[in-house]
Amino acid sequence: MSTPATAASAGAVIIATARTAAGLTVGGSAGGFAPRIAFDASPSITRSYFLGHHHAALSRMRQRLSNCGLIIEVRDFRIPLTSWNPMLERNLAASPEQRARIIVYTKRDLGPSGGETRRKEQYPRQSSAEVIRTLRNFHEEGRHAKAVLFLGQDEFDKNDGKLIDAIKSVAREIDSLTGLSAMVVGMPNAGKSTLLNRMRARGMGLPKAARTGANPGVTRKLGTPVRIAPGESHGASGCEGLGEGVFVLDTPGVFVPYVSVAEDMLKLALVGCVKDGLVPAVTIADYLLYHLNQVDHRLYTDRFCARPTNDVHVFLRGVAQRTGKLLKGGELSLEGAAEWAIQQWRHGNLGRFLLDEVTPETLGQSVEAANSPTLSMNQARKKDKAERKLKTQMKRMGIAAPAAGGVV
Structure with a gap:
């Protein structure tokens, strides 16, 4: 490590x-x-940054899957491609056919405003609206999730309500007497615990239940399920078909191995x-x-x-x-x-912009990379060592070495 x-x-x-x-x-x-x-x-x-508690948390998440009807995957809007962890998706089998999934892009307010552009001499910088449209089309065409939402601190009421409604819709589809159990997952510090607290405040009118912080690693263990929507027995409006209610499990952020x-x-x-x-x-x-x-x-x-x-x-x-x-x-x-x-x-005080370029082409490249076998740190070191050895041998023979990642 x-x-x-x-x-x-x-x-x-x-x-x-x-x-x-x-x-x-x-x-x-x-x-x-x-x-x-x-x-x-x-x-x-x-x-x-794949730490011991990341591996342990992933193992415990898999153990809890049998009781989980929904995966809420959290990604950072500033790096919508890079904050996607395909390993989580593979391990939790969160495809719509197997288990319902909702994708939430957090920190949307830290992205560009509608009028912010990159220098036109290089390539136009996308506005948040353009990025959202591209991502939404990508997910809808690929049928990746039941819903795709974009949340920022400045949109608490409108989009948090949409998220709760989407979760309730999944609960009604499952139609279980015990209600819906969901799990919120994602990379470290993507905003999972903050999102859980917002859902609890919106759905139950209660204070936060999950500890949050500015640094990754605040949540190191799976928490206890937190109710974010009341059940039918509570008699509240909008709870029809929710069984005993909706419960969400907070999880530690899990990094990719390499x-x-x-x-x-x-x-x-x-x-x-x-x-x-x-x-x-x-x-x-x-x-x-x-x-x-x-x-x-x-x-x-x-x-x-x-x-x-x-x-x-x-x-x-x-x-x-x-x-x-x-x-x-x-x-x-x-x-x-x-x-x-x-x-x-x-904190948005030195510009608000994305670090990823979001186009159909870059999204396709991300999918292609995600489908490749995931390397561990040791495997990557062995691969780098083999490539360096090959380049040295080719240099001695007077043969030009291929570019990084090239095929001989």
């Missing part, structure tokens, strides 16, 4: 290569600032899906800077830097000076500035 990178190793992990294209400038001004058109993530980035694409690990780290410190904060801040430049450099130049930059150290020095992030002796703390910038973005 990989361990968090130390401060000493942080600088050795990654600083993205500034790959720019001539003439690709913000605002179209010739000779102006040219942001990186791609982020070169170091292959040495930690690729796993993240094959290094940039995906950076996305997961930036949104807070892995423990802070696993990937160095300066590395994550550099990835954030890359996206800020892609969206609108004024998100940070108006506050921290006189001009846009691709150099994360220049960016972080500006942040540190403005926010007073200092070490003993008055030296600027780039680590402290990086942590501050990351938290600001997570």
Whole structure:
């Protein structure tokens, strides 16, 4: 199991290569600032956060499946593709034919507004409405779930009610005297416990029942079932056909055993899906800077830097000076500035945008990748070792090595 990178190793992990294209400038001004058109993530980035309690939780979830009529899968709207865990889907067999499923994309309010666009010189940035439409069409065409919902803090009443209605609809289809038992699952820190508390408040008018926090790992064990809708015996309006009511089981977030694409690990780290410190904060801040430049450099130049930059150290020095992030002796703390910038973005105070590109093509690629065998960390290391050995042999023979992931 990989361990968090130390401060000493942080600088050795990654600083993205500034790959720019001539003439690709913000605002179209010739000779102006040219942001990186791609982020070169170091292959040495930690690729796993699959902890012991993740494996144990997955085993206990499977044991509870026989009594579960509904899976509520939670994904992060900022990374709708990367926060999908196919391993959960395979292990819990949550297809509509086998067990009802509802997909909930949380933190929709931290996505782009309707008018936010990427630089048109590269490719248009999708609005939240466009992303929602693409995802909804994808799920409807594939019959992936009974319902697909998008929730944000600013839409508590409207969409929480839709979620409760969708769950009640499943309960009425099952038509069990004992009611419906559901399980909420997803990646770490995707918002499962928060969602459960919102459902309980909406359906029962009761305070929260699940502990929540800003960091992953707050929920480490399966909880006890929480009632989110009363049963017929309560005599409340809208409870007809619900038996004894609807009960939801909170579960720990479960990470994938291995993240094959290094940039995906950076996305997961930036949104807070892995423990802070696993990937160095300066590395994550550099990835954030890359996206800020892609969206609108004024998100940070108006506050921290006189001009846009691709150099994360220049960016972080500006942040540190403005926010007073200092070490003993008055030296600027780039680590402290990086942590501050990351938290600001997570709360929507440094731009609101998606890290995944959501198109029918990228969705298809995600499905293709999900259908591939899941590698463990040890298997991935063996594969990397074999590829390096092959490249060395080919180099000695004077044969050009294939690109990463290429087929010989």
